Amino acid sequence: MKKAPTDFRRITLLVHRMEPALAIYRDILGMQTYYDKEVSVSVPGDPPDAPKSPARLVILQCNDPYVGMLGFMQLLDASSSAPAPAPRPVDARLRPGEGVLVMTHDNVEVAYEKLKGVEGVQLVEEPRVTEFPRGDGGVFRVEGFRFLDPNGFFVDLNQTGE
Known part of the structure; x- marks a missing residue:
């Protein structure tokens, strides 16, 4: 396979509440803290x-020291005291422009x-097994579930198996 000229390092999500995000992604899912600092940023949408x-x-990382990192940024100025947005209805359909964080975990039931x-x-949903056809005629099984985190991000957490 030809090496692509681009690496996808990380995504940084703007959050209203940092601690619940860390409770999930760091404490429950086991990602490691790579970076945790106060910084000064130009906020997209502000005048130049x-x-x-x-x-x-x-910034949290999983098993690779270079790619697949997940960043969270919480503004600490007056805009951070605005009320949190209303929770997304669980049955609301995803729309263009929204995303899904797809993550693999060692034990989705735990x-x-x-x-x-x-x-x-x-x-x-509760954890369930889904089967996908493989190119060789076999079946690929994935156990997983989906959830919305407290900041409204949609997560598909799965565990692969044969």
Whole structure:
């Protein structure tokens, strides 16, 4: 396979609540803290001459030291005191422009049980096995479930098996 000229390092999500995000992705799902600092940032949508805003940036990593990182940024200025957006209805259909965080975990059933106790988590379904056809005529099995985290991000957590 030819090497692509681009690597996808990470995605950084703007969050209203940092601690629930860390409780899920770091404490329950086991991602490791790579970076956790207060920074000054230019906020997309602000006028070009606007002063930079203080923010907390946390970057979590999984098993690769270079790619697949997940960042969370929480603004610490006056906009951070605005009320949190209303929770997304569990049955609301995803729309263009929205995304799904697809993650693999060693034990989705244990993760599911732990997520039940996190305030603001909306579990969309219980863990279940889905079968997909493979190119060789066999079947590929994935056990997983989906949830909305307290910041409204849709997550598909799965565990692969044969």
